[in-house]
Amino acid sequence: MGIILDGKALANKLAENLKEKVKTLKNEGITPHFCVINIGDNPASKIYVHTKKRRAKKVGLIQDIYQLPTDTHQEQVLALIDKLNADQSINGIMVQLPAPKQINADELLERIDPNKDVDGLTPANIGRLWLEDHFVEPATPAGIIALLQHYNIPLVGKDVVIIGRSNIVGQPLAALMLEQNATVTIAHAKTKNLAALTKKADIIVSATGQAFLVTAEMVKDGAVIIDVGMNHVNGKLVGDVDFDAVKKKASYITPVPGGVGPLTVQSLMEAVVKLTRRQNDRK
Numbered sequence: 458m459g460i461i462l463d464g465k466a467l468a469n470k471l472a473e474n475l476k477e478k479v480k481t482l483k484n485e486g487i488t489p490h491f492c493v494i495n496i497g498d499n500p501a502s503k504i505y506v507h508t509k510k511r512r513a514k515k516v517g518l519i520q521d522i523y524q525l526p527t528d529t530h531q532e533q534v535l536a537l538i539d540k541l542n543a544d545q546s547i548n549g550i551m552v553q554l555p556a557p558k559q560i561n562a563d564e565l566l567e568r569i570d571p572n573k574d575v576d577g578l579t580p581a582n583i584g585r586l587w588l589e590d591h592f593v594e595p596a597t598p599a600g601i602i603a604l605l606q607h608y609n610i611p612l613v614g615k616d617v618v619i620i621g622r623s624n625i626v627g628q629p630l631a632a633l634m635l636e637q638n639a640t641v642t643i644a645h646a647k648t649k650n651l652a653a654l655t656k657k658a659d660i661i662v663s664a665t666g667q668a669f670l671v672t673a674e675m676v677k678d679g680a681v682i683i684d685v686g687m688n689h690v691n692g693k694l695v696g697d698v699d700f701d702a703v704k705k706k707a708s709y710i711t712p713v714p715g716g717v718g719p720l721t722v723q724s725l726m727e728a729v730v731k732l733t734r735r736q737n738d739r740k
């Protein structure tokens with residue numbers, strides 16, 4: 458029976474440490490200040506933005522939310538990003554994804570000053586990630602690495618299968634795990650035989666948005682299971698993994714909710730503080 462990787466508990470613990478760090482900064486006259494740009498009324502985004510607001514307040518950060526209407530023009534958002542880039546009092550900027558159809562999200566991300574890139578999603582910071590010379594990491598991958606570290610689950614030499622190749626999860630997580638000397642395979646919708654890959658994996662990470670994608674038959678005895686999925690099934694939040702069945706075979710497994718999600722938000726807060734310290738020439 459697998460041990461539950463309690464992301465919520467770890468996020469709370471890390472938040473306490475971060476709060477102390479922020480206090481120290483405040484005593485030096487520095488209060489980390491970041492901005493979230495949310496375009497339109499995606500219901501999931503609304504929830505995340507509020508979760509962040511709560512967490513930011515708890516840790517002592519200043520967070521501004523720029524809620525823009527669904528029909529906002531690309532140029533308006535670019536102008537806002539330019540303004541925030543130039544504003545010395547702002548330490549971090551992020552654009553909540555997904556954005557409405559008329560918006561070119563890649564162009565928005567490219568416009569963010571890499572030094573203020575809380576999400577680590579600008580081309581410069583994605584490049585630095587693969588060069589193993591990074592100062593900020595995308596939040597969900599950073600949270601997953603923190604979770605594995607906390608439970609003393611090593612990555613060196615492990616066979617990892619990541620299902621999903623998104624810019625915000627699969628790809629950056631592959632870079633971070635490779636950096637820790639794991640052998641990483643990224644599977645995706647066109648992968649020929651997913652089960653053949655996952656059956657051999659020491660660690661499986663699923664980030665697809667397909668409920669019940671990962672079944673017990675696909676999992677090796679003693680594997681570590683990280684579920685990044687967020688799916689609503691009959692009004693209930695579930696991940697990509699058939700949790701009850703897979704739990705019996707896994708050595709460790711993350712629940713949904715209470716697993717990777719809370720650590721994503723915590724990692725964002727950590728990134729804001731990291732960037733703030735860096736902008737003020739602190740290690």
Ligand SMILES: Nc1nc(=O)c2c([nH]1)NC[C@@H]1CN(c3ccc(C(=O)N[C@@H](CCC(=O)O)C(=O)O)cc3)C=[N+]21
Pocket residue numbers: 504505508551552553554555576596597687694713714715716717718719721722
């Ligand atoms: N630019 C950008 N950066 C992101 O980091 C980003 C994004 N866009 N778009 C969407 C995804 C998703 N994401 C989550 C944040 C919190 C929870 C979270 O706190 N989940 C709770 C449950 C929340 C609930 O009950 O709905 C949990 O898993 O326990 C989940 C997912 C951040 N994302």
